């Protein structure tokens with residue numbers, strides 16, 4: 001069974017004029033088919049307004065489809081009885097960590113989620129400890145979240161979600177407000193999380209450097225999935241990416257420029273070492 005499966009998914013936002021009268025719709029998701037397998041690390045790319053957040057909100061039943069269907073671990077999100085199980089299956093992390101942290105002490109914050117789920121007290125503490133360990137924040141357990149860096153706060157927010165033991169975690173531009181170090185911390189944490197707990201990770205971002213180690217990339221434009229494939233496949237299609245107003249990782253760009261100048265390098269180079277090796281093998 002797929003963790004996420006969407007077929008002909010459509011979502012329309014209603015437009016209103018100044019008087020609040022109905023003024024048509026904006027189609028934010030347009031006939032999307034999408035499959036994410038359990039344990040996959042998937043990235044969703046797309047410029048502003050391409051429909052990424054709207055798609056993410058469907059994975060957690062915050063929004064339900066206008067047309068088509070999305071199943072989360074086999075559950076149809078339009079079925080009102082499935083909303084609660086869907087939300088337990090897919091945890092969400094948003095852009096701004098300050099809006100997600102509510103506790104005054106790190107461990108208390110991480111414990112809120114499981115507490116709300118009615119998890120017994122001793123198990124809450126086990127989960128809090130385990131989750132903080134996974135994100136590398138255990139030593140901060142009795143700190144105040146206010147004093148943490150952006151990257152640390154976002155890791156605490158991630159710990160809060162994994163303490164609820166979701167099968168899937170959906171992150172909507174979790175690194176957008178972080179400095180480069182914070183961004184690296186968060187991405188590293190997500191890969192650890194996937195490795196240690198086999199959690200399915202769906203990462204929405206517009207930083208290309210963050211997606212090169214994903215299993216699969218989906219590119220969105222005007223509410224549609226316009227490209228999908230492995231990072232190597234996606235970043236071999238530099239001209240298409242530019243057409244969708246997306247960048248490519250710096251290393252890929254450099255390799256592409258060198259190729260255009262006649263160096264016989266393979267397409268879709270993603271890592272610096274790969275480029276160095278490829279250059280060293282040139283005759």
Ligand code: ADP
Nearest residue numbers: 013026028046047048049050051052053054055
């Ligand atoms: P992204 O996350 O890729 O920037 P969104 O999913 O936020 O894209 O937006 C997709 C489209 O839906 C855009 O045209 C946006 O203006 C529109 N949209 C998003 N949220 C709302 C909303 N609450 N009401 C009306 N239109 C919206």
Ligand code: MG
Nearest residue numbers: 052053054172
């Ligand atoms: Mg968005």
